[in-house]
Amino acid sequence: MVDKKKISLNVNGVTYDREIEPRTLLSDFIRHHLDLTGTHVGCEHGICGSCTILMDGLPVRSCLTFALQAEGKAIETVESLDTNGELSPLQNAFWENQGLQCGFCTPGILMSMKAFLKHNPKPNRDEIREALSGNLCRCTGYHDIVDSVVAAAEAAISSGTAKA
């Protein structure tokens, strides 16, 4: 039996102190220890992208990260996007353009696209498709997802904020 370790992790601006087994994946820590169930888990092998979160602003697979490795980093999950229940422009674009059906893949896509649009605020459709290639969706055929990302980029530009 391996001893539990104390961990202090900053998630969405809040510091959480817990005791965990070292093998706890960051995805499981977020879901089971913090009850932040917006981060979804599909494959646990890095392929589907549904568990994507931001670590120090960069999108990474939370299923291929141990929670202990994330100590000292700023973690952002899908729960960080809205402001008191008001959807962010990126979330709103997905809502308006039917960018989801069942919604399983959506949290990972939103976190990937948040980072992508920051890095490339005026992407064309090909660049968006390429950027979406690390997130699998079983429902939508991607067309509406691409439309949503286009709309999010346009909304950010017309409102004069590069913030997605």
Next chain:
Amino acid sequence: MKPANFEYFRATSLDHACELLRAHGDDAKILAGGQSLIAAMNYRLARPQFLIDISNIDSPSEITDESDGVRIKATTTQAIAEHDPVVRRRLPVLANALEHIAHFQIRNKGTVGGSIVNADPASELPAMSLLLDAEFEIQSASDKQVMAAEDFFITYMTTALQSDEVLISILFKAPPENSGWGLHEVARRAGDFALVGSAAIIALDDGGKCSFARVVLFGVASTPVRATEVEDALLGQSCSDALFAEAAKKVSEVVDAESDVHVTDEYRGNVAEVLTVRALADALSRAQAAS
């Protein structure tokens, strides 16, 4: 929770990692980006007793411009190397190869050293280290050595690195002045491991004849392989599509692929030849543009 349990140690430097490896012996493993190791642990294909995390050492990502090439610290993430201006200027083929690894979310954690030590024969960076005559700086708690890439890869996911050794940095040598490069691979979907890949570098002399040729294939044998017979067929010759088509036939000398769930061995051989022709053609046009 899928992985088996382990004890976790966070190294503060690569020297510290060597000490921790010595203290914990054969049951300890280095954890870098975790993009191969944690996946293997989630499948329980790997069950290390001790993990030594080098992803949180002080200044993990370091890239230095040296006279004969570019030195990359093993813990540098693939994403940082891919966007680094020195890498893009001096080793454009390496920058291009990095873009082919998985997806950006995975390159944000996966490291240059981790990919090389992992030694998947279908992966890009082991092939790049053969193409660019890389030298590996290797260290244990008691010893240091420099090893050439051609001595490093032994077989499928197996290298000459001993269990107490850490890969510290990789020196990728800059190709000759006025050379050009080509890199082509075939994968099922964007971001998948390549089924087959081929990379080439060509330089021309003043008379337009091939003065330097380097061809490396990946995904076609148990390690990445240099196709020296193809290179020999090019040296001293005037480059043309016909010459490339003839020379590329010699890839069959190094293709030692078995059929698998993805494709047959015959397919791999044919594609290796076609991709080599394309890589050579790109290398030639870039070499012509450079001279």
